Amino acid sequence: MTHAPSIRRRHPAASPPEQRLRTVPVPSQSAPARGYLTTQGELALATLLQEPPLDWAVFPAGPSGPVSEHLMVGPGGVFTINTRHSDGEWIWVDKDTIRVSGRRMAYRQDAVVEAQRVTALLRARIPLRAPVRPVIALVGARFIVVRGKTPAMAVVDARELQVWLEARPTVLRPIERMELAAVIDNPVTWGARPSMKRPDAPTAA
Numbered sequence: 001m002t003h004a005p006s007i008r009r010r011h012p013a014a015s016p017p018e019q020r021l022r023t024v025p026v027p028s029q030s031a032p033a034r035g036y037l038t039t040q041g042e043l044a045l046a047t048l049l050q051e052p053p054l055d056w057a058v059f060p061a062g063p064s065g066p067v068s069e070h071l072m073v074g075p076g077g078v079f080t081i082n083t084r085h086s087d088g089e090w091i092w093v094d095k096d097t098i099r100v101s102g103r104r105m106a107y108r109q110d111a112v113v114e115a116q117r118v119t120a121l122l123r124a125r126i127p128l129r130a131p132v133r134p135v136i137a138l139v140g141a142r143f144i145v146v147r148g149k150t151p152a153m154a155v156v157d158a159r160e161l162q163v164w165l166e167a168r169p170t171v172l173r174p175i176e177r178m179e180l181a182a183v184i185d186n187p188v189t190w191g192a193r194p195s196m197k198r199p200d201a202p203t204a205a
Contacts, residue, residue, distance in 0.1 A: 038087050038140035041158035045083065045137060048162045055174070056165065057181055065190050066117050071132075073180050076168025078132045080118060082111045083158070087140040093155045095148040098136070107136050112152050121190060126183045130171050137161050 049070060052058050056074035061067050070081040084107055092099040098107050111134035119131040137158040138144060144157055156164045172180070183189050 035087075037142065038085065041137075041139035041141075044159040045139065045161065048165075053162060053166050055177070057177070059184050066121060067114060071118065071184065072165065073172070073177055073184065074165060074168075075170040075172055075177070076165060077130050077171045078118075078122070078128070078180065079154075079165070080111065080115045080132060080134045081137055081161075082107070082114070082134065083137050083139060085139045088142045089140075091138055091141045091144045091155070093144070093146045096152070098155060107155075108153055111136055115153075122180070122183060125186075125189050126179060128180075135161070135164075 049058050049060075052072070053074070056072060059065070059067075059071040059073070061069055065071075067080050069083055072079045072081055084105075086100050089101045096108055098105050115132045115134035119128065122128050122132065134153045136153065136155045138155065139158045141157060144155065146155065154164070
């Protein structure tokens with residue numbers, strides 16, 4: 001994994017409420033509206049991943065890493081980021097259930113299993129007070145309704161992900177973040193082993 005350091009300062013925003021209805025001021029369910037929402041979400045994610053907020057670092061997925069997309073480390077903790085496209089659809093989150101336009105999806109199970117695996121691998125190398133938390137970033141959703149608390153995961157509109165991350169209460173000190181970054185950057189953490197070259201056989205005299 002490659003450590004992407006913070007390169008631009010951002011000001012933290014106020015913590016969003018646990019339960020709210022997110023809407024987008026688009027007049028209809030037309031194709032241009034869905035495309036607009038998707039584009040805005042993709043741009044917000046790209047900006048966040050390329051230029052993370054102050055004191056945050058992004059680790060993209062690698063051949064030896066356990067995450068499918070990105071791992072983020074900052075004052076608010078360690079998070080796996082999973083992106084899901086839901087162009088113009090309604091998202092209903094009720095505790096452990098996620099429905100997309102009425103269809104129950106397995107987003108939660110996949111994200112939670114991934115975060116648990118990352119937690120176990122990190123704790124084998126370094127003390128980790130809080131477990132890694134999975135975040136599902138929805139791109140292009142028209143409405144997101146969250147009812148009840150979902151402590152094992154977070155479902156966030158991709159356009160609001162940066163604000164959500166910056167609003168997390170501080171759980172990691174600077175020294176802890178530095179130590180975590182070093183561990184995450186080490187391929188051995190994820191089960192890879194450095195290749196060992198055998199010495200050349202001595203040449204017969």
